[in-house]
Amino acid sequence: MGRESKRESRKESWKTEEKWTPVTRLxxxxxxxxxxxxxxxxxxxxxxxxYQIVDALLPDLSEEVLDINLVQRMTDSGRRVKFRVCVIVGDREGYLGIGLGKDALVRSGIEKAVRVAKTNITYIERGCGSWECNCKDKHSIPFKVIGKSGSVEITLKPAPKGIGLAAGDVPKRVSEFAGVNDIWAKTKGKTRTTFNLAMATYNALRSTTLVKTMN
Incomplete structure (x- = not known):
């Protein structure tokens, strides 16, 4: 009977999660x-x-786990171990989000990170800011941008069509999820920290919307 009651409670919790009751004005x-x-x-x-708002308005979002780290903390009861997960979400058409989640279970950490990433969704302005190309397609970024996170700093520059993503693995994946196909990238700082590098790239791409460009 105990196992059956647990299964029923899990089913009920799943149903309540599927049935969304908004708690904010938006x-x-x-x-x-x-x-x-x-x-x-x-x-x-x-x-x-x-995050349910993004699920309703952007149902075709893709998600990817960039990094999973084991973090430890000493407490009065002993050592507590959790997994820290970094996730990116995007539709490859200009919308991008990044999130960080912590939990004792990897799967729960991923779910938390995905929810945070969806609430951090933002629009990335794309275009062709390269003088070598000068086309009107949205294959790159419209101008040079700089992003920072922790000790990491990244500079992104527009690249002509066909160059591809001249960047490291993490900035490349973040740019792909934003729908950017051609870019030059230069990094400084401790780039081995995956989350800071991904967050710096996210901040750089997000700054493309801070300046209004001519259509």
């Missing part, structure tokens, strides 16, 4: 259909605090 507007696109949600004055 979530209510999305559920009512007053906000129908992720662009409208990001431009609204309400903060994005619920």
């Amino acid at each position: 979530g209510v507007l999305v559920q009512k259909g007053e906000i129908r696109t992720i662009e409208e949600a990001l431009k609204s004055r309400y903060p994005l605090k619920e």
Whole structure:
């Protein structure tokens, strides 16, 4: 009977998770259909605090685990071990998010990181800012940007079509999820820290929306 009750409770928790009840103003507007696109949600004055909003407006998001680290902490009861997971999400069409999750189980850590990444979703302005190419396709970024996180600093420059992603593995994956196909990258600092490198790349790409460009 104990096992059956546990299974039933798991099924009920799964059902309650599937049935979303918004707790923020933005979530209510999305559920009512007053906000129908992720662009409208990001431009609204309400903060994005619920990952279900992204699930409703961007159902085709891809996700990837960039790094899993084992972290330890000493407490009065002994040593506590958790897994720290770094995840990126994106639709490869300009929307990108990054998240960090911690849990005693890897799977739970991944789920937490994915939820955080969805609430950090942002739009990346793409274009062709390379004087060598000067086309109007959205294959690169419109101008040079710099991003920082911790001791890591990354500089991203527009590249002509066909160059590809001239960057390390982590910046390359982050750029791919944002829908950027050609770019030059230069890094400084302790780039072995995967999360800081990914976060610096995310901050650099996000800064493309801070300057308005001509269509």
